[in-house]
Amino acid sequence: MPTGFKDWLQTLYVLLTFSAVLCFGALKSVLVGPIAGLILILGNLGVILGLFPAHVAWTVYTLLKTHKFDVPLKVAILLGLPALFGLWLGLSIAGSCLVGVGYGFFTPWVSSFEAFRLEDESKKFYHCLVDGTWGVIKGSCTVVRDFADLCYYSYPNYLKELRENPVSNELQPLRFIHVPACIIVGLMGLIVEIPLYTAIAIVKSPYMLFKGWHRLLHDLISREGPFLETACIPIAGLAIIMWPLVVVGSILLAIFTSFFVGLYGSVVVYQERSFRRGVAYLIAMVAEFDEYTNDWLYLREGSILPKPRYRKRKPSSASEPSVGRNQSIHERFRSIFPEAHGVHVPTLTASRSVRETIKEVKMVQIWGSIMKACEVRGMKLVEAGVITQSDLSDWLKAKHSNDGPVVGTGLPCFSLLHSLLDSIQSGSNGLILFDGTEVNHLNRPQDRLLDWFFQPVLVLKEQIRALQLEEGEIRYLEKVLLFGDKMGRAKSWENGSFVPHDALRAAQIEGISRRMMGMNRSVAKFPTYRRRYRHVVKELMAHAGGKGSSTMSVTRPLVKDGSMNSSTEKDGSVRSMSSRSVASIDIV
Numbered sequence: 001m002p003t004g005f006k007d008w009l010q011t012l013y014v015l016l017t018f019s020a021v022l023c024f025g026a027l028k029s030v031l032v033g034p035i036a037g038l039i040l041i042l043g044n045l046g047v048i049l050g051l052f053p054a055h056v057a058w059t060v061y062t063l064l065k066t067h068k069f070d071v072p073l074k075v076a077i078l079l080g081l082p083a084l085f086g087l088w089l090g091l092s093i094a095g096s097c098l099v100g101v102g103y104g105f106f107t108p109w110v111s112s113f114e115a116f117r118l119e120d121e122s123k124k125f126y127h128c129l130v131d132g133t134w135g136v137i138k139g140s141c142t143v144v145r146d147f148a149d150l151c152y153y154s155y156p157n158y159l160k161e162l163r164e165n166p167v168s169n170e171l172q173p174l175r176f177i178h179v180p181a182c183i184i185v186g187l188m189g190l191i192v193e194i195p196l197y198t199a200i201a202i203v204k205s206p207y208m209l210f211k212g213w214h215r216l217l218h219d220l221i222s223r224e225g226p227f228l229e230t231a232c233i234p235i236a237g238l239a240i241i242m243w244p245l246v247v248v249g250s251i252l253l254a255i256f257t258s259f260f261v262g263l264y265g266s267v268v269v270y271q272e273r274s275f276r277r278g279v280a281y282l283i284a285m286v287a288e289f290d291e292y293t294n295d296w297l298y299l300r301e302g303s304i305l306p307k308p309r310y311r312k313r314k315p316s317s318a319s320e321p322s323v324g325r326n327q328s329i330h331e332r333f334r335s336i337f338p339e340a341h342g343v344h345v346p347t348l349t350a351s352r353s354v355r356e357t358i359k360e361v362k363m364v365q366i367w368g369s370i371m372k373a374c375e376v377r378g379m380k381l382v383e384a385g386v387i388t389q390s391d392l393s394d395w396l397k398a399k400h401s402n403d404g405p406v407v408g409t410g411l412p413c414f415s416l417l418h419s420l421l422d423s424i425q426s427g428s429n430g431l432i433l434f435d436g437t438e439v440n441h442l443n444r445p446q447d448r449l450l451d452w453f454f455q456p457v458l459v460l461k462e463q464i465r466a467l468q469l470e471e472g473e474i475r476y477l478e479k480v481l482l483f484g485d486k487m488g489r490a491k492s493w494e495n496g497s498f499v500p501h502d503a504l505r506a507a508q509i510e511g512i513s514r515r516m517m518g519m520n521r522s523v524a525k526f527p528t529y530r531r532r533y534r535h536v537v538k539e540l541m542a543h544a545g546g547k548g549s550s551t552m553s554v555t556r557p558l559v560k561d562g563s564m565n566s567s568t569e570k571d572g573s574v575r576s577m578s579s580r581s582v583a584s585i586d587i588v
Contacts (some may be wrong), residue, residue: 021128022241025112028132029105036140037104043144044096048089051151056085062159073270076179080186080266087259098252103140106242108132146527154525161521178273182266185278189262196286197258200293201251207297209247216240254289261285272312280310363445366433367532373415373434375536378407382544386482386493387411389544392537406489407537408524410482413516417481420461421474431457453519460515467508472498480513 059081063074111132115124216239262282269278287305294300381387387406395404423432430440431454444454469477475497483490500506523529 021112021115024128025109025132028108028112032108032133032136033101033104035104036107036136037100039137040103040140040143041096041100043141044100044147045093047144047148047151048092048096052085052089055088055151055155056081058156058159062163065163068162072179076182079179080183083186087263091256091259095256099143100140103143104136107136107139111136142531146531148527149530150525150527153530154527157521157525178269181275181278182269185269185275185282186263186266188279189265189282190259191262192282193258193262193285194255197254197261197289198251200286200290201254204293204297204299205247205251207299208250209244211297212243212247213240216243261289268310272310274312277310277312280308283308284310363450365435365437366439366445366450367528369433369435369437370412370415371532371536373419374412374533375539376434377415377418378411378536378540379543381411381414381482382540387540387544389541392541392544395537396534396541405484406482406486407540409517409520410484412520412524412533413481413513414478416457416516416520417477420457420464423461424465431461453523456515456519460512460519463512467505467512469509472496473500473505473509476500477509477513480510481516484517 060078063069063077063081069077109132112128115127115131265278265282268281269275272278283305284307287303287307290305291301291303294303378387382389382392391404391406395407398404398408419432419434423430426432426438428438428440430438430444432438439454444450467473475495476499478495479490479493479497483493500509524533
């Protein structure tokens with residue numbers, strides 16, 4: 001058969017299949033979407049309205065009890081709380097409705113096309129029928145649960161840290177003369193930023209629409225980017241059809257972000273002690289947004305709008321990144337206003353192929369590996385009697401993670417420590433996960449949440465490497481991480497540790513433990529973390545109740561490709577995992 005005729009038949013088959021799946025996906029969206037959307041919307045509304053009185057009480061109580069703010073600043077925050085809570089109600093309810101409609105309608109549709117990625121041809125039709133039905137309904141319930149964890153656990157934990165953290169004793173003063181200025185600039189920010197951001201986004205939306213279609217059609221004709229694999233052409237075709245919705249979503253995202261950009265003007269007034277610089281900030285942010293969108297859409301460079309300077313001095317690297325001449329507008333925008341990371345317009349550059357994307361480590365893989373490491377290492381500690389059943393029960397019953405520190409903070413930090421030691425021993429430039437996968441700057445997920453922790457974890461790894469810990473010092477660090485200030489529990493655990501004689505070295509080890517605990521408390525505020533970690537603790541409870549006397553043998557490669565030998569020691573001060581023991585048991 002001629003090659004041209006084969007290509008024509010293949011193209012016709014793809015187009016017919018695409019049309020059929022498009023219609024079938026729309027049918028599933030009509031049938032499943034209302035159920036999933038209502039579950040998500042009504043569930044989130046119940047959480048928002050049900051916990052609203054508690055949120056008000058917790059916030060006011062924390063504001064009155066904290067020593068971080070002086071009386072004038074507390075008065076200013078109290079005056080602004082009604083507006084902030086009103087903004088929270090409005091945005092959270094509107095956001096829940098939009099997410100519910102979007103998730104319920106589009107997820108079944110997209111799931112039908114995801115079946116094309118399967119290699120087994122016999123299962124494609126089955127998954128095209130099944131995917132996006134019951135799984136979407138379960139997913140909407142999971143979203144509601146995660147949102148409830150965020151409102152009921154994460155927010156109170158943050159407030160409790162604000163009340164009890166020693167750092168909060170650093171008094172932040174505010175003169176009464178600055179209170180009206182903060183309020184006025186905050187209101188001006190809402191009045192100025194929201195309509196101007198909206199106008200800029202709407203005016204430039206036609207450019208984004210047609211340039212996006214041009215980019216996608218160019219990839220389709222030249223078979224580049226998402227169109228490189230034939231199996232993914234239907235999915236990319238769906239992207240062409242749905243591109244107008246992406247444009248609308250970008251407009252809504254710009255409007256949503258403008259609320260926070262405008263309110264941040266009050267913070268600038270407080271930081272700079274100047275009403276004029278707060279107004280200058282509002283003007284500069286409009287120009288920055290205009291320049292930012294110009295750069296994304298490949299329009300004229302810069303902005304015709306004025307950009308007054310609103311900082312008295314160049315901020316230090318500890319607070320805000322410096323802005324260099326050779327930085328791109330993306331970097332300049334993020335450095336000038338790091339809180340406005342949400343102001344995004346999807347990039348129109350040529351996208352990578354599916355095969356290139358698959359090489360990345362997915363965020364769900366990292367979460368799964370972290371939880372599996374906690375589960376396996378926790379079972380070893382349970383078998384050794386280091387973690388008791390009462391510790392697990394205390395965490396499950398506790399409202400705050402600090403109420404069950406051995407399980408809530410100690411076990412995750414203990415697991416992270418051994419992951420870092422594995423990475424040091426293997427000589428990795430990144431982080432070795434529990435399943436042996438190496439995550440580095442080349443294959444790490446491009447996720448905003450990971451950005452906050454990936455580099456600090458690597459810095460912590462290098463600090464541990466530089467200390468060149470001896471075996472007994474590693475054991476001492478394990479004790480500090482697991483038990484903290486519970487000295488009785490720490491002394492009863494004979495794991496071969498010793499306290500360094502050098503006071504400076506002991507302080508360095510304790511400093512590392514405090515940084516690891518701080519990272520874990522920050523990660524524990526993520527809603528998905530509590531749901532996943534609760535499952536791990538329940539597994540440990542079952543193990544402690546019925547399998548506490550059993551032994552477990554878990555083997556795994558040190559890295560995914562097996563190119564590094566686990567018996568090779570890259571650092572003489574850090575032993576291989578086979579030579580380290582925890583309470584006379586091997587932690588792998």
